Amino acid sequence: MRRDTERGIVAGVCAGLGQRLGIDPILIRVAFVVITIATAGFAVIGYALAWLVIPAESAARSAAPRAPRTATGWARPANWKVAAGTGMLSLSLLLVLRELGIWWSDALVWPLVLAASGGALLWRQSRVMSPALDEAPGTASTRATRRRGNLADLYRGGFGVALVIGAVLLFLSANDALGQTRDVVLTAIAAIFALALILAPFLWRLGRNLAAERAARIRSQERAELAAHLHDSVLQTLTLVQKRAGDPREVAQLARRQERELRSWLFDAKRAPPSESLATALDAAAVDVEEAHGVPIETVVVGDLPVDERAEAVVAAAREALVNAAKFAPDAGEIAVYAELGEGRAQVFVRDRGPGFDPGTVPGDRRGVRESIVGRMERFGGKAEIRSRPGAGTEIELTMEMAEA
Amino acid sequence: MTARTDRVSLVAGVLIIVIGVVMMLDQSSDLELSGGVLAALFVGVFGLILLLSGLFEDR
Numbered sequence: 349m350r351r352d353t354e355r356g357i358v359a360g361v362c363a364g365l366g367q368r369l370g371i372d373p374i375l376i377r378v379a380f381v382v383i384t385i386a387t388a389g390f391a392v393i394g395y396a397l398a399w400l401v402i403p404a405e406s407a408a409r410s411a412a413p414r415a416p417r418t419a420t421g422w423a424r425p426a427n428w429k430v431a432a433g434t435g436m437l438s439l440s441l442l443l444v445l446r447e448l449g450i451w452w453s454d455a456l457v458w459p460l461v462l463a464a465s466g467g468a469l470l471w472r473q474s475r476v477m478s479p480a481l482d483e484a485p486g487t488a489s490t491r492a493t494r495r496r497g498n499l500a501d502l503y504r505g506g507f508g509v510a511l512v513i514g515a516v517l518l519f520l521s522a523n524d525a526l527g528q529t530r531d532v533v534l535t536a537i538a539a540i541f542a543l544a545l546i547l548a549p550f551l552w553r554l555g556r557n558l559a560a561e562r563a564a565r566i567r568s569q570e571r572a573e574l575a576a577h578l579h580d581s582v583l584q585t586l587t588l589v590q591k592r593a594g595d596p597r598e599v600a601q602l603a604r605r606q607e608r609e610l611r612s613w614l615f616d617a618k619r620a621p622p623s624e625s626l627a628t629a630l631d632a633a634a635v636d637v638e639e640a641h642g643v644p645i646e647t648v649v650v651g652d653l654p655v656d657e658r659a660e661a662v663v664a665a666a667r668e669a670l671v672n673a674a675k676f677a678p679d680a681g682e683i684a685v686y687a688e689l690g691e692g693r694a695q696v697f698v699r700d701r702g703p704g705f706d707p708g709t710v711p712g713d714r715r716g717v718r719e720s721i722v723g724r725m726e727r728f729g730g731k732a733e734i735r736s737r738p739g740a741g742t743e744i745e746l747t748m749e750m751a752e753a
Numbered sequence: 754m755t756a757r758t759d760r761v762s763l764v765a766g767v768l769i770i771v772i773g774v775v776m777m778l779d780q781s782s783d784l785e786l787s788g789g790v791l792a793a794l795f796v797g798v799f800g801l802i803l804l805l806s807g808l809f810e811d812r
Binding site for chain 1 (some may be wrong): 761762769787792804
């Protein structure tokens, strides 16, 4: 059921109920007035409750295309509801205790209610702003959404602090404990107010600069992700197409596969991870490279971890290392993949017995190792080490700290 | 399309029915409740509904 705010008179509860039951809203309104009179006005409380609990039709419609519900902002009243609900439950508990005769002083009531509300608000903020959530891996756009929300959360968190401080001051004032220190408190409040007025423009500018810097960093990360993906997919396929130009059937097959992959990446917003298991995803990547490049790959995986965005980055980097080995050491025998997954860490080694290279002499325009392997791992909080010498093969070690299964 | 139960509305409805029953018993003198207890009941139910509504909004 939804409130019909467009056809409603007050909040659209009667109109929504009429729509739900298939009855003319006027009849519902008449019935509501009669019930209100009969219950000496108590039905109004029911109306207010329905107003709070039942979502509005227009709000429900307009909320759909907006940010996901996990996004935070002023428009979302969930935190206020929790704070108000906690305060009212505290008030209810205090009233019950008072009725039961377990009571100290009436001066306790409002300070305790305010403190409970403020505490609930702070608890909600600490949950939203927890470092685990903020530092969790994710795409640049999801990180941007979290950070935009954090500014509003910080501001709202200030209300929680203010409520708790207000509760303490109210309690002290009610018990005449502020009498002797009233002048000191007033001076401190005036000083804080003046400081806030003086510093506000600087803080505002600092905040805007920080936001601009964050936005630029996020855009740069997004560009790097895009470049890495295009390198790993389109450019690698074009290299294969050049190599197999003599076989039109295989070229067409490669083009079809690449087109499918690119369309899915560009337009399918709800891309499912390739697998639920990192071990399976690594195996699948090895098989894929083996089939595309026709080189034998031996994969040994010990343990397993769930697939999240960090694990996907490990798989993508390992895949790029395998493609490089297949491209530059096609006749050097088997490529070896050894992975240790567990204890909150994924460690993957990709070895080949090819001609090797000097990592210091890789030209700047070759993005495979720098962006698709090293850059990608670093963007997700991991690291990649390349050990290679001309004539001695190459070993790439990928390490990522991640959540245990 | 499958219809999903709105748990908050369901709980709110049950709580309001409970309040109604308590008030009815109070009116019919089967239950003697003071104004303080009734106020505590109203405020508590209202607060619980608000709290649940806020907590479930994230899910």
